[in-house]
Amino acid sequence: MMERVVVEPFGEGWAVRSLTADNPMILRRGADAERVGRDLALRLAAAGTPVQLNFRLRDGATAAKFVCLPPAGQNPEPLMIRLRPPAVTAEEPVTA
16 A cells, blocks of 8 residues: 655645654644655655655645655665656646
C-alpha cells in the first residue's frame, strides 16, 4: 500500500499530514513544512513503504507531486521522482 504525505495550508501556518500520524504536524513557515514533508516521505520510503508526496498552495491547487520509492538493489537511498501535472489551458477550469 502506498502512504500519502500532504503539505497544505492550515490557518496562518502549514500542515504536514500523513496516514501514519493521528494528528498533523503544524508549522509556521511553508519552507519548514516542505522540509518536514520531504524528510518524512524519505524516511518512510527508506523503511520500505512507497510514498506519494503532495504539496498544495493556499488556493488549494497542487503545487507539486512526488513519488518516493524504497531503496532497490545496491543503492541504499530511496528514490524521489517528481510527477508532472497534466497541462491545463486557459479555457479549462482548474479543479482541486
